[in-house]
Amino acid sequence: MAEVEIYGNYKGYQGSSRLTTDENTNTHVVDERLTLVTAAVPDIFTNKDVLDIGCNDGRITVGIGPNGEIDYFPASAVEDAGHIPYMRKIDDTQFPFKVVFTCEDFLRWGGIGGESDQCDVIVMLSMIKWIHLEHGDCGLRNAFEKVSRMLPEVGYLVLEPQGWDSYTSAVKKFPELRRNREALHIRPEDFSGILQSVGLELVKDIGGRKRPIWIYKKPLKR
Numbered sequence: 001m002a003e004v005e006i007y008g009n010y011k012g013y014q015g016s017s018r019l020t021t022d023e024n025t026n027t028h029v030v031d032e033r034l035t036l037v038t039a040a041v042p043d044i045f046t047n048k049d050v051l052d053i054g055c056n057d058g059r060i061t062v063g064i065g066p067n068g069e070i071d072y073f074p075a076s077a078v079e080d081a082g083h084i085p086y087m088r089k090i091d092d093t094q095f096p097f098k099v100v101f102t103c104e105d106f107l108r109w110g111g112i113g114g115e116s117d118q119c120d121v122i123v124m125l126s127m128i129k130w131i132h133l134e135h136g137d138c139g140l141r142n143a144f145e146k147v148s149r150m151l152p153e154v155g156y157l158v159l160e161p162q163g164w165d166s167y168t169s170a171v172k173k174f175p176e177l178r179r180n181r182e183a184l185h186i187r188p189e190d191f192s193g194i195l196q197s198v199g200l201e202l203v204k205d206i207g208g209r210k211r212p213i214w215i216y217k218k219p220l221k222r
């Protein structure tokens, strides 16, 4: 039987977007979820430090990068704007050079420069179920607390939670997670209460899809 890994890149994974539209899911097409998020909060990613947890092959992550400016990514930019000069000076503080990937378990990750690391926006698309299944209810609470700690005031969390039915399919794929799932008391519908208890406020609930996308904000302290 072929071995399947819990972590890493899912072969041919097209994201949950494939569940709702017939849109082109080629790698150079911006994911539908990013389009929905930027429509809901227009400047959410503009000039922000973004942490994309559970980024798979990084396709969504690089989609966040250019903020809609032509930056010779995706490949169709060549059609729209021609080729770049060969001798163009490279600014390594700009996209795509400023995108860094690290292979870690978020709960065990100490951050790029330590636990005090902050980033303006944290993205968790179709991944929280894996933290929940592997680390249990306690791990889930710790993950949401860690997210809240890492966000500055007016920082955002973009969360696409998986439904409880999808935990069942995960267990079919990874039977060793069955016991963990049976020990869980928290359900996806409890997440909003937990997020509120760690100091995050729901500002947008993007529905009309198989999986909702919730945008939370860390409010300004008064």
Ligand SMILES: C[S@@+](CC[C@H](N)C(=O)[O-])C[C@H]1O[C@@H](n2cnc3c(N)ncnc32)[C@H](O)[C@@H]1O
Pocket: 006, 007, 008, 009, 010, 014, 015, 016, 053, 054, 055, 056, 057, 060, 104, 105, 106, 107, 124, 125, 126, 127, 130, 131
């Ligand atoms: C279903 S994929 C989602 C990919 C992408 N976010 C998307 O929605 O298109 C789940 C990802 O979560 C990652 N993952 C699972 N457990 C994790 C953990 N504890 N910490 C960080 N990433 C994790 C997996 O490696 C995988 O890349």
